[in-house]
Amino acid sequence: MEVISLERLRSSPFDSRHRNRWSILQIVNMGTLISTLDVGIVNVTLPTMSEQFGVSLSQIQWVATAYLLTMVALLPFMGKLSDRLDRRKIYSWGFLLFSVGSACIALSDGLVSILLSRILQGVGATMIMANSQAMVRQLFPDRERGRALGMNAVVISIGTMSGPALGGLMLEVVEWPWLFWINVPIGLCAFVLGLRWFPSTERGQDRSPFDFLGSFLLAAGTCLLMFAAEAGKENGFTTPILYLGAAGLVLFAALWFVQRKIAYGILDRELFGRRKIALGNASSFFINLAQTATLIPIAFYLQGPLGLSPWSVGLLLIVQPLLMGVAAPIAGWVRDRFGAWFPITAGSMLCAASMLFIAALPNVTVVGIALQLALFGIGVGLFHATNNAEIMSDAPDRKISLAGSLLAMVRYLGNIAGIGLATLLVGSMTLGDSLRGGADESMDLRMRMLFGICFLFCLGVAGMGKLRPKDKPATTEIGA
Known part of the structure; x- marks a missing residue:
């Protein structure tokens, strides 16, 4: 006779809230699509932005880099926060924040405002990405989870790979701000539907502290390595650039050392155990x-x-x-x-x-x-x-x-x-x-x-x- 754990019983989503789980999955996929699509779609706009705002390509490249760094830095923090609070609200409000960030980018008149707006958009994307697969886990039983996450994996691939192609096609007929305006109605629609359809969750039992030091080391190390890679691509790997890369590796080594000393690190011991x-x-x-x-x-x-x-x-x-x-x-x-x-x-x-x-x-x-x-x-x-x-x-x-x-x-x-x-x-x-x-x-x-x-x-x-x-x-x- 099969022994069923209490955890599996709690995670078996067969009550009335989840009868429309395959329809709700499409909202989850919508969030995954717009947050991954925006990673690549912005790259084709960079030369146009560079010319319009009178900055170099190496400077405008941070429009793409700031978005990625924001997500890398905040994903563990946002994931832990979502497990403490109502995941449905954080996920849904992420759509709204993503839409506001997209609108701010489209209205920006300089590099500084674009970068700040891009970070705001990245925070919204982090709230979405931190919870998209968790929502699938919450909605679907284990015997359906592979198919559901298979569909989500397709969306991740389509969003990541088709961003540059879609952006290039749109730039043939519209100005670059429209590549960000298009996110606004999609995000607002997902925000409303998410609050209405997503199942609520109880406050989590994990009350351990947040690992702010680990998050900082991860973000700083990633930033230095990305900067070294981008600078090396343009200017060759000179000694200062190699020092930057080495500093990034040192910060990652420090992150590993810190994570060994604390039980509540961003590289969660229970999970990775x-x-x-x-x-x-x-x-x-x-x-x-x-x-x-x-x-x-x-x-x-x-x-x-x-x-x-x-x-x-x-x-x-x-x-x-x-x-x-x-x-x-x-x-x-x-x-x-x-x-x-x-x-x-x-x-x-x-x-x-x-x-x-x-x-x-x-x-x-x-x-x-x-x-x-x-x-x-x-x-x-x-x-x-x-x-x-x-x-x-x-x-x-x-x-x-x-x-x-x-x-x-x-x-x-x-x-x-x-x-x-x-x-x-x-x-x-x-x-x-x-x-x-x-x-x-x-x-x-x-x-x-x-x-x-x-x-x-x-x-x-x-x-x-x-x-x-x-x-x-x-x-x-x-x-x-």
Whole structure:
């Protein structure tokens, strides 16, 4: 006879509030879409903003960086706050704050006001991202959670990958402020529907202090590393820039030391003491690192050495999120029915194998890149949908917002690390040099080295699968 824990009984959402859970999921997906879409959509506006406000591209780049840093710094704090208070209110008010921040950006008349508005928008996005996967955990039983988070993983991929393409298309017909005005009605609609439809939560039992020192060390270390990566990309890795990067690493080492000394750190001991959560977050970091690090040089290589038009490059890059969108719901269904081990292991193995089309073939070709994008898209779809469901299902009920916020933070840290790795190895690529003479042997070697390193990362994630428990999701339903 199956023994059902009290925690599982409490987290079984079968009362009348959750009968429309698949409809409510679309509001959750709406929040995920606009908060992830805005990470990439702003990048295409930066040259226009730079010209309009008379600032350099290195200065205007902080419009994108400020948003990411705000989320990385506040995600653990907001997750813990949401577990203490009513998650529904924090999540819904996040939509309103995101809308207000978007409107302020559209109305800004200078760099300082844009940066402040972007930080405000980032706070709203943090309130959304800290709770989106926690809301799925709250709404869905374990036997449906894989499919629900599979759909959410599709939205994350679409928002992250389609931002630049959608932004470029809109700039063909409207001015750049409209890229932010469009968020306002969507956010306001989600705010009203969220307060009306989202289930309320009781105040959490976790009353431990907030880890302000850990949050500061995380934000400062990330800021220094991002600044070093961006400066190195433009000016080369000079001694001062290397010192900045080293200072960021020192702050991360200090963060690790501090977290060992306190029981209430942002890297929560209870959460990371659980094997599924610890392995899941480590795996997510390396998969996101590999995805970001390889997409940067691929986009360049297609347009530069291989001579494709920007329109052709855009169409080819759609292959990855498209196939991820196909694979993720299938992975969720497999996980809900048979368990998580196979889709996680198979997905990471496919991600690793995809790297060999660049790292091992004699020449970097359009066909090889297309195969890499396709295979990685299937692999990452299998991996993320299942891995996210496993992490959220294993989290204690009183800490599901914190678990979701840490998962989102790890994803962004993986993206930042991927940018840094790509910058370190192939950051000296220039489109003009490639168009004049093609990629030289040194650059080709560094390109292969980058994909070889990412191959090892993905292979390591597959190896972690042996350490994962091979249990199946709970199928017992508890009536209201």
